[in-house]
Amino acid sequence: MFELKKSDIELENELFKSVYYKTPDYIKEMNLMNFNDKGEFSFILKEEHLYKYDSETNPEGLNLLEWFANYAKEAKVSTAGIRGPQNILFPQDTRFPINLVGIVLATLAKALVAKEKYKGKKIVKIAGCEVRYNSKLFLEAIARIQAANGITTLVPVDRQTIPIWLASFLAFKLDLLGGEYITSSHGISVKNATKDLNSQGSQYLPEESMEFVNKIQQIFDEVEEKGFYEIKISAQDNPLIDESVMKSIDDGVDLYVEYLKSGVAKGVNLDLIKSLDSKIVIENVGGSAYRTLSRVLQKLNIEDKFVWFNTEEDPFFHSIGKYDHTPKGEKAFYDYSVDATVIAKKHDGTKFFPVIETLHYDEKLKNYPVGTVVLITDPDHDRLTVAEIEKADRVSEIEALGLDWVKLTADRILIVFTANQAFLLLMDFWAKQLKKIGLWNNHPRFIIKTTASALSWDEWAEKNGVKVVNVPVGFKEIANIMKKVELQIKNNPENEIVIDDVFGNSINLGVNPRLLFGGEESGGMIMGTEELIESMHGRFAIAMREKSATEAIIVASALTAQLQKNNITLWKQLSEVFAENKIIGRFDTRVDIAYYNESEPDIEKLKIAKIEGEALRTKNDMFYLSMAIANRKGNITLSDIQQILNDKFMTEGLNFDNLRSVKFVGDGTYLEFDDKYIEIRPSGTDAKTKAYGGGKNKDMISKYASVLGNYSGDRTELHKKYISDEIYNSCKDLAMDYYLKFVEKGANNEPFNIPEYKFM
Helix, strand or coil, X not given: CCCCCCCCCHHHHHHHHHHHHCCCHHHHCCCCCCCCCCCCEEEEEEHHHHCCCECCCECCCCCHHHHHHHHHHHHHHCCCCEEEECCCCCCCCCCCCCCHHHHHHHHHHHHXXXXXXXXXXXXXXXXXXXXXXXXXXXXXXXXXXXXXXXCEEECCHHHCCCCHHHHHHHHHHCCCCEXXXXXCCCCCCCEEEEEEECCCCCECCHHHHHHHHHHHHHHHHHHHHHCEEEXXXXXXXXXXXXXXXXXXXXXXXXXXXXXXXXXXXXXXXXHHHHCCCCCEEEEECCCHHHHHHHHHHHHCCCHHHEEEECCCCCCCHHHCCEEEECCCCCEEEEECCCCCCCCEECCCCCEECHHHHCCCHXXXXXXXXXXCEEEEECCCCCXXXXXXXXXXXXXXXXXXXXXXXXXXXCCEEEEECCHHHHHHHHHHHHHHHXXXXXXXXXXXXXXEEECCCCHHHHHHHHHCCCEEEEEXXXXXXXXXXXXXXXXXXXXXXXXXXXXXXXXXXXXXXXXXXXXXXXXXXXXXEECCCCCCEECCCCCEECCCCCCCHHHHHHHHHHHHHHHHHCCCCHHHHHHHHHHHCCCCCCEEEEEEEECCCCCCCCHHHHHHHHHHHHHHHHHHHHHHHHHHHHHHCCCCCHHHHHHHHHHHHHHHCCCCCCEEEEEECCCXXXXXXXXXXXXXXXXXXXXXXXXXXXXXXXXXXXXXHHHHHHCCCCCCHHHHHHCCHHHHHHHHHHHHHHHHHHHHCCCCCCCCCCCCCCCC
16 A cells, blocks of 8 residues: 655655545556566557556456557657656646656657667667656656667666756767657646757757657557557666766766866866855755756856755656646645746736745845845756846836845845846856957857847847847757757868857858857757867867856856956846947846746646646737738738737737737747847647737837736737638648757758777
8 A cells, every 4th residue: 555655845745645645556566667676678569558447347457548649749849858847745646737647658769769770789878867756767767768779878876867958068079879858847846848858958949759659659559450569677786877987977967067168167177166254155956956057166266156055856846846836826735847937927916936936035045145146056057047146225226237136134136037138147147257358250250149139148248249130949959059060070070060040040150159158038058168068978168058047157157257256236237238238128028928927737627727728828829820820821911910819909908019020939939020039939838828928118018018928819800801711720721840940951950870889
């Protein structure tokens, strides 16, 4: 009999109780695969498993056909791995999108695809995880399934945590076929996901995901034909599950430090950090970043310049972002995620930072001086939020810059920078550092950014002679551009590099360019190196494929040190950067519209709510997307679109007379005005709409983003008049075709050649 899991944290106990009592007995009693069995065993996938559970007619039902239909749908559009909630107490519960059976099936399918592509070759992959519920179980399953299929899996000793960027870095640096990383980034605690890494260390693009999705379908076809399919699981001590390599290279930390020293950790930055008088606070949400980041800072001889919060690993993330009531005031467990930049509304309508509030900084930061910088990183350590303590009497100046803040005490506040604001500071600082040490003019410089990121980045780049490539949301899109640039450098090193962005512009990056910055408004960034990065077996890259909070922390710490020398705060420096570069689009906003409570423990209610929410999300998306697609096909004019939008939204105070274009940008609809932009984008991982804005008036862009993002999507008479049912009903498929053409144009599809491995 399964005993209810208990915690010292009352709110976590409430979560456990809710999950336990809402899980049916047949799920609790299920024993499909026992990974506590250290020996070899098999899981027999039966035809009965494909269909719904019925206590009388199909007591072995797992409803895998429904699970797979949803899994395949998300694989086509996912921006950051195939995510979803899980049953944190009973991980074999296939009613949830993420479950042990699904992990096993996906791992097997990827293994079979790899074996077909590389017959007779030694296949080596890496597997890692952060601190979420069931992560180590999923890691164990992945390693043992791969071993049973003849694939070597490199894992940390005792399956300990590593960051996503380290798994990605090692996949490239060691020339592995790829890797599996278990995380849901800064998502809510009950969510999990697998991020599939390819041989470049970047996340799978949709066509790569569809290869293994199609393989799962083949397995199901065989089950329906034969009645069963045997899935073999290796012994726990199978020699193909290799801890020795990761142990011998200290999890790759030395290799990564070497990489950092070729980029952002040059002496000019390290010397600044070593000169720090006031320490920088690192907020280690979930605890799992500490194990790796502390070693990196130690090897760079700067570890004494930092103070750590939350170094113990905790899948409940130290209660950060967790509440016992919903935004509407209803009594229920509610999780705002661990994204520190999220702004929500209380029941009475007042705005607040729900994640920051649960960090208890009013108490924890009370003895730290004004000017102290706080760097907040998430459980897989790929995102960074920057915050700074300031005096309360500076609020009016701070708000004039578009910065948000929270009260600490009567006379002190904490400024919370958006990634758009913080990363502008970092790219400006790093450009000046490169100029200071005489490297700037050695190569043309460019940045890669998502369309949803700040207009100020584009403006800054233009003022500094830096080219900009805009891409859809998702770091895999940034990595895809890197690979396109590298292919052209390799094939024609003396020629100018020309890349198409998602707006349809051809961007001339110059001869042998270097990446200054790649990033997105959600807090992920990377910076390139001066010399091309070389793998163990001679592959080259201009930058790594995954966002890294470690790179961001190094640059942010060096900037902080330089400013402290001159008694300048980060927010004052932001004002200076705006003025120095004559930036007009200083303000940015993001509105997240969630259509249901992701934390609902009753999976049947959750499924219904998600389906209903997805319908609302899609309806909102199609209202704008159909206009962008019809305009692209030449079926309607910009004037027609202005008429449709003015007709609908003029009564809410919006005006579209200065709208200049409406474009599909790979995963959303981008409305460009004379003085701002608004992007409406359906989440690629959940029933949410995300509305972004940038421009010269914060109140204006916030209003436009909120109104357009929250619109029901109901078609107006003018919408129906100008946009045919045919275009409306097919706009999603047409958009996918346009997206794939963008991804594939100039793509670096060079085959990966498996080398002769010599790790030791």
